[in-house]
Amino acid sequence: MPLKIALPKGRLLAETARLLERAGWGLDDYHDKARCYRLKSQRYPGLIIKVFQERDIPIQVAIGNYDFGICGLDWVEELLARYPSSSLVRVKDLGYGSGAIYAATAENGSATSIEELVKSKGNIRIVSEYPNLAESFAERLRLRRFSIYSLWGAAEVFPPESAELVLLPSKTDNELSAKGLMAIGKVIGYGACLIACKKSLKSKDVAEILGSVMDSLHLVSKSTVSKKYKEASQVTGGRYIKETGNDVVRLALPDGHQQSHVRHILESAGIEIEDYPSATGNRRPTSSLDGVCIKVIRPQDMPLQVANGNFDLAMTGRDWLTEHLEQFPSSPVREMLDLKYGRVRIVAVVSKDVAADDVDGLRQICRRGEKPYRVASEYVNIADRYARDNHLGMYRIIPTWGASEAFLPEDADLLIENTETGGTIARHNLKIIDTLFESTACLIGNTAGIKSSVKSERAAYIVGRLKKAVGES
Secondary structure, eight states: OOOEEEEEOGGGHHHHHHHHHHTTOOOTTOSTTOOOSEEOOSSOTTOEEEEEOGGGHHHHHHTTSOSEEEEEHHHHHHHHHHOTTOSEEEEEEOSOSOEEEEEEEETTSSOOSHHHHHHOOSOEEEEESOHHHHHHHHHHHTOSSEEEEEOSSOGGGSTTTTOSEEEEEESOHHHHHTTTEEEEEEEEEEOEEEEEEHHHHHHSOOHHHHHHHHHHOSSOOOOOOOOOOOOOOOOOOOOSOOOOSTTOEEEEEEOGGGHHHHHHHHHHTTOOEESSSOTTOOSOOEESOTTEEEEEEOGGGHHHHHHTTSOSEEEEEHHHHHHHHHHOTTOSEEEEEEOOOSOEEEEEEEETTSSOSSHHHHHHHHHHOSSOEEEEESOHHHHHHHHHHTTOOSEEEEEOOSOGGGGTTTTOSEEEEEESSSHHHHHTTEEEEEEEEEEOEEEEEETTTOOOHHHHHHHHHHHHHHHHHHHHO
């Protein structure tokens, strides 16, 4: 059996590429602008190499889909916090990509130290991309009451209004200060590391591959990982504008590539907005609207945050609203306006080699199969509903965090994905066999959340201006 290697996209890609170049692997297509998830090694042509979102790599290695992987230790610890008996083995710290996961509060928040949090009798809301580490952290501190809110990203913008504590990665605590946060503890330090499946180390000949990586590590510093919670030096400042009063409308705008569309709609509605998109990463833009507080967060997080009452209005995709309502059918969140941009199709995708051109053909294949059909998607609840409604028999949902095309056909059988033109899907030797629905950007709101008449009037004004802008565009 050939060795299977999982390599990261994103923050570790450039330095990982340099490491493997020194190791002589000859990976011509492993760089930032590459659009290929499958790589070929000139030195080791028998290797099976795939590129994943970093968060998916520890899972893929732990379940044995891949023999080795390179990722940040933070995502390894996030997996092990929930599955401590996992088959994941940490082989070597690679000496780059260093940082730490900090526990932080807003600089002008109600709690400014771990001691104050521990003594608090109220519920401590903790937001993080690392929910397992966040829960472990809270339990080790013996917080009396706490709630964990899992996010896709942009955790730094939630304190103090929507959370008392945030766990997030940063190179230094000074970087947190620039975001209006104060580090009150270091949860773990991390860096890039080579990980392996325990079974692979026992059953496969890995000496040559491991040796090539080890030989390329000329200047590897000792790991600085620490699992101790230690007090960080306090920093002062007041860069955030705190929401005050029950009449303030809290509006969430999306980060990412749709920001230019959002800005155009707001300007068409006569709403002036400053520092959005932000060249400095500011997630609290200001606007010409009185009594409105704006934050920039991930569209995936918006429906749940609106449902929880942390925001009154938000601009997200209908796909993410549908995903939320599949999980929480009684949620008070509803679509208030179709914003008519960001049009995509949510589609069912299989490998071109699969002998099915529609869902009926797929159903026949599933009935003949002896193993659970593997369905990969970022939309885990939509995917689950699709598999059930179409009677695909035994199936297993595989959550992904992006780069989902890489999973087919080796690591999944079916993909539920969004696409604009279908070009990316075809380029990866995949085909669309069904369209679930179309999605555009939409304005969502909490139908039960606005009690104040002043807030209601302000929200209605925003909706009215946007309706006019959409109608004119």
